[in-house]
Amino acid sequence: MDELDAEIVGLLQTDARMSNRELARRLGIAPSTCLERVRSLHRRGVIRGYHADIDPAALNRGVQALVSVQVRPLSRAVIDGFKGFASGLPEVLHVFVLSGGDDFLLHVAVQDLDHLHAFLTDRLSKRGEITGFRTSLVFQQVSNTAPSRLPPPGP
Template structure:
């Protein structure tokens, strides 16, 4: 990734809907060069897709929580099965397989705390492989809209 590639990626993360001409103008390059570079970034797997950011409140999902989940027995089959199960639930935004005392972090968004409680009772309490779970309600969620390359570790 050179500086131009990094600038293209940064601009597209801020606004993926801009036209190739607009992007080229902002970067001070020819539209054909810009298009070539964007295609190369996609082909190299740097740009993996485009998405629309949504407001969870507008979707009646203002309450977010992180669920720490411990499963047993620890086996590939159990881990893959739970990962697939959790990722398929409509309340789930993300599933992270982690190291440490818990095996998963599951990010959910629901209409209210009562729905979170029902989700935990109906979807997690009945799963045989889950031996423990804890929930942490998220008061505020900030994320960086732009991911930039990091230099080599020193």
């Protein structure tokens, strides 16, 4: 990525609904050049898509939690199977596959504490490959929705 690509990414992270014409105007380049650069960023996988940032509470998901999960035996089949199971649950927003003491981290959002308890006992505790899990409630969340490119490592 060069400087122009980085500027395009930065502007689209701030407002993904910006028109190509407006994007080109802000960058000081021709709309055709801007469009080709954005298409190239898509082809190269830099821009993976566009989405709306929705408040979970507006969808009756006022309680969020992070659930650390340990599974056994550690095999590709077990990891892939649990990952597929967890990502298909409507309560789960994100599934992270980890190294270290925990094998997975699930970001879940539910209506209330009773629903969180039901999720843990009715969905997770019944899975035979799960050997343990810990739950942490999320009180507040701050996200960096526009990360910038980090410089390459120095000598």
